[in-house]
Amino acid sequence: MSSPPSALDDGQELSTQGKSFNLTDIIMTNHVKIFDTTLRDGEQAPGFSMTSGQKLKMAKALEGLGVDIMEAGFAAASPGDFEAIKTIATEVKDSIVCSLARCNEGDIRASGEAIKPAAKSGRGGRIHTFIATSPLHREFKLKMSMDEIVRRATAGIELARQYTDDVEFSCEDAIRTERDYLKRVVEAAIKAGATTINIPDTVGYTTPEEIQSLFEFLASDIEGADSVTFSAHCHDDLGLAVANSLAAVRGGARQVECALNGIGERAGNCALEEVAMALRTRKDFFGLSTQLKTEGLYGASKLLATITGNPVPRNKAIVGKNAFAHESGIHQHGVLANRETYEIMKPEDVGVSTDNLVLGKHSGRAALKNRAETLGFELGDNQLQSLFVKFKHLADEKKEVFDADIEALILGEAVGEIGPWALESLYVSAGSDDGKRPVATVRLHHEDGRKETWSQEAAGPVNATFLAISHITGQPLHLDSFSVQSVTEGEDAMAEASVMVSTEFSSYHGRGTSTDTVLAGARAYLDVINRIERRADRQKSIAAQH
Ligand SMILES: CC(=O)SCCNC(=O)CCNC(=O)[C@H](O)C(C)(C)COP(=O)(O)OP(=O)(O)OC[C@H]1O[C@@H](n2cnc3c(N)ncnc32)[C@H](O)[C@@H]1OP(=O)(O)O
Ligand SMILES: CC(C)C(=O)C(=O)O
Known part of the structure; x- marks a missing residue:
């Protein structure tokens, strides 16, 4: 297979506006600086604001x-952003910290003080x-002449240089600006x-060919x-x-x-993880x-998803849950x-764990055997x-089949229903x-006949419930995640609670359903505890046999 042409093939001739030049003569460095703006452009999008902490x-x-530069905010925006x-x-x-400023004295001095x-x-x-430099922004937003904008830019940069030698200048809406200007x-x-x-494409208007030619120009x-x-x-x-x-x-x-x-204004910015992995994966x-x-x-x-409360879509490139997951039998086999x-x-x-073949209704024997x-x-x-037949029945009922489900199937148990605790x-x-406080x-009762009751106070009703269950079962668990989602429609919708727990040896996922969300949570939590106890029992009996 012949390799694709490199962007920096020696002697690559570029032609811009009738002139020819050699790009490698002009661009001496192969290092691309990553300027992260999660904390400025990212944070300024609705639903993404963060506290200073x-x-x-x-x-x-x-x-x-290892970002080279991080834009930490817009110092003049608020006292909170200044302090942050x-x-x-x-x-x-280890990264250069940056503050954004309009070309005016107040913003630049605030940024200078903040950094x-x-x-x-x-x-x-x-x-x-x-x-901004484009005609639309000049006329309708800034109401400034071309000369005035050049004057403002020059004065702003000169003032910024009094605070630091590292000054970045952006022509907002550069893409829609006349080239000569x-x-x-x-x-x-x-x-x-x-x-x-x-050179910002402030409104996401350009195309790859157009922006490449602009940078060459x-x-x-x-x-x-x-x-x-x-930049x-x-x-x-x-x-x-x-x-x-x-x-x-x-x-x-x-x-x-x-x-x-990829968070940022409107549809967002260039996603850091995508551009970084594209450069790394296609270094050739x-x-x-x-x-x-x-x-x-x-x-x-x-x-970031946890802090802002905005989950990453499953199919998001690089960091989505599905980015390295394979459910189809043919893919899994490959x-x-x-x-x-x-x-x-x-x-x-x-940074994604490698054990990521998701088992579901499209999976085949190879993946099941491997798991x-x-x-x-x-x-x-x-x-x-015989396991495969049972597995397919279960997968028809569940979106994903987890490790504990497979263990239960192999051991001939019903999934998520059997004790020891009920x-x-x-x-x-x-x-x-x-x-x-909520109480x-x-x-609970144990299959060995024990029955126990415990009342627990906590900051929230779910927390109080989990703590009470932990107290009775003697299993203090550290939750990785707890979520509840509605699985049916209407006022009496069925809630499905999902609990993830990691122990020293394994991860457990428990599920519980009810029309009452706290009860669904209690069932999911107890499901995890039962799985842990059943596994421990199994291991004890295996050890006894040897
Ligand atoms: C493309 C981008 O992402 S740019 C960054 C966008 N981010 C933000 O705006 C978040 C932070 N912004 C803020 O907190 C506020 O807008 C502030 C504190 C900066 C300014 O608030 P206000 O003084 O009330 O002004 P307001 O936001 O209503 O309008 C912006 C003003 O800045 C002017 N302006 C806009 N860009 C620039 C610029 N680059 N240089 C100089 N002036 C500018 C506008 O012409 C307008 O001037 P006017 O008040 O004389 O009409
Ligand atoms: C301030 C500039 C860089 C900007 O955010 C934009 O133009 O989108």
Whole structure:
């Protein structure tokens, strides 16, 4: 198979506006800087705002990922954002911390003050100042002439340079700006001292070919181009943000602005995890690297989803639950033979665990046998066939078949129903605002005849219920997740609760259903405890046999 042409093939001739030049002569570095804007453009989207503490937590995760620059906020936006940037600039050691500012004195001074802790420590902080340049924004939004915008940009950059040597300038809505005028603004910005020139596709309007040619034009036609880093900032209104960012890089951009999970204004920004893994996976094509520790991508993405309360869609590239999951028999068969049949990246390279064949109704014998073996069961052909029949029946009823379900099938048990513990009654008092905490009274009975009741107070009714169950069973569990979803429609909808728990040795998933959500939760929690106890019993009897 012949390899695809690299973006940086030696001697690649580019033609822009009738001129010819060699891109490798102009772009000396193969390092693409990752400028993360999760905490600024990402946070400014509805439903994604974070407290200062949450921003710091995310900032630490981004630092751990190895982003070159993190835009921590917009210092003039609010006292809270100012303080958050200042704290991040104090705490973050390995990434450059940046604040956004309009081209006006107040914003730039606020940004300069906010990043001072980073500047003082010698690491340096960045001020990112911007002004719109397109005709629409000039006429209707800013109501400024072309000359006035150039004056504002120049003055803003000069002021920013009094605080830091690291000044980024953005021509907002650059894509819809006349090329001649864009050239004029960018040249003025470079003369005024900007060290990074960002070309935003503010409204997600461009196409890969168009943006690549624009960056080639900048690299070849702008005076002072070789003294600055060109940067792309693409929005996803047409679903092209990642493709456009990669095309910009092919055109000469050496900084990509992006956000985890692709969050950002409207449809979002270029997704950090996607652009980073595209550069890594297709290094043969792009010939470029980032300094990201991509193994942290999945964890950082999950942290962001948890902090903002916005789950990552299952089918999201790189970090979605399905990104490395295979349910179809033919795919599973291929992956078991050689992962590369259906995987272009290693799950562990983005921090996803490798045990990810999802068993469901489309799965085949190969995957079932493999999972049974992973769980420690060697099956003969007849046993596998009989298990497969039971498994298919179960998969028709359940969306996903978990390890514990398979264990139960192999051992001939009904799924999620059999003890040793059974819930006899649950009574919960909650909802008053008279200062009393919710109380759950739980009565369980064990198959050995024991019956026990316990009342527990806690911050919430579900928490109180779980604590009471743990008290009776002697199983204090650490929850990985608890969720409830409606599985039928109408006022008496059936709720399905799902509980995930990790112990030292394994993960357990329990389910419970009821029209009462707290009762569904109690059943799911008890389901987990029963699974743990049954497994322990099994292991004891296996040990006794040997
Ligand atoms: C493409 C982007 O993502 S840009 C970043 C967008 N992010 C944000 O806006 C979040 C933070 N913003 C805020 O908190 C507020 O908008 C503030 C505090 C910055 C300003 O609030 P206000 O003073 O009430 O102004 P308001 O938001 O109503 O309007 C923006 C003003 O800035 C002006 N302006 C907009 N961009 C720029 C710029 N780059 N440089 C100079 N002035 C600008 C507008 O012309 C308008 O001026 P006017 O008040 O004289 O009409
Ligand atoms: C401030 C700039 C970079 C921006 O967010 C945009 O144009 O989308």
